[in-house]
Amino acid sequence: LSFRNTGGRCVSSPPQKETPLANAAFWAARKGNAPLLQLLLNSGRVDADCRDSSGSTALMVASYSGHCDCVKQLIMQGADINYQRETGSSALFFASQQGHDDVVKLLFEFGASTEFQTKDGGGALTAASQYGHAKVVETLLKNGANVHDQLHDGATPLFLAAQGGHVTVIRQLLSSGAKVNQSREDGTTALWMAAQMGHDEAVKVLLLRGADRDADRHDGSTALFKAAFKGHNSVIEELLKFSPSVGILKNGSTALHAAVMGGNLQTVLLLLGANADPMTPNENHELPADLTRSDRILKVLRPKVLNGGS
Template identity: 55%
Template structure:
């Protein structure tokens, strides 16, 4: 269990944070073995050494911190955890280590973003596969209704979109403003992503809250042909 109180930062604590960020295992070992630094000490933003190490992808440091009882439950002021940080930056080995040590696959930032969402945003396919196989919810949205499939579509990560669709992602799930993943893909101009969504059955006739069809959001002729071909199939 992570201690919720924020202790005043000390020079030794700051040295531990620096060592975790830089992957300096020797210095971190010296500091923790001294008994003068709490493994879960936090800076003014609530960030721990484990978070810093996870964010930077230092898996050896992450494993070492667990030897001293580091908690996976500590949160930064925006709700960030070590698992969320590792997922956001695509550090698969760190994600795997954190999960093995009890990190919560359903952790969310205070805006609702999950580890899967953050990995989808970055296009980290290996992390996404690991999270999904570990029980991550493929359709869990942020508070604004943005699902992992939507953000992957917006970013043009077509292989991520393909995997998520195969794992049951809702192809027509819309944000709070009514825009679907197909709207997002069309706006991004990623032809492969648009094609994947349409092949999976995404509806080109869905309108957002501004009453716009996906086809009304682009002048790209290849995308327009794709959309019109699917509209024709639906009508027939």
């Protein structure tokens, strides 16, 4: 989200036309000019709940920009702290998304609620978790944010933190009771997502906290399969410590097939070292060696054949 200078209008009914004073109030809120903001609000000609053309209030703009003095000024002048614009976002959501912990604490002091959600089902905690703002996550959890919140697609704060590789936030959420194996609607778990993104530290923490190493998505792929295809070798090393399946998966293939298709020799060697069988065919009766033209990879998959043996 970006706040543009789209002009402000008052929310009194019917809405007044945009005024230079309302525009000035938004500018002051965005820039953190508290004395000017106070002057404008005290004039009685600018409503504390003025909205710009995107439906944002000056309080949202000040919260997004991290200006505590302006936030306090607007609240003292009667700004609606829990007002939501059409997307469902509130001042608390914007402050959390941007990692402004001091603003988040101030909003809570004056009665901000963690109950409000955006149109996609997200709240302040999902926003803070997605962007890895550990201090804000701690403040939100202390003030009653629900660790089990979900976007409409089923993504939890933990899932979003794993997607971004935010290890500190992952630990915080798990310590607050987040379910490590809760999946999105398509079956994707936090572990699968962290593995796909190559976040080895996140993968390590999730596994140590009980993540199911073989949890598969609706497409039948596991964390190991995805990491193998992408060549995320540090992730694979963490997964292999927990002995994941190297045999045929529900998608009709093996992690070794994925590694060969990905074309990373080191990945192929890692899986062979973990006893992946190069003679296991996929559902199309193809061996891993049938899926590559790389001599380097063929040499490790078929050493006997290439060396003139049987």
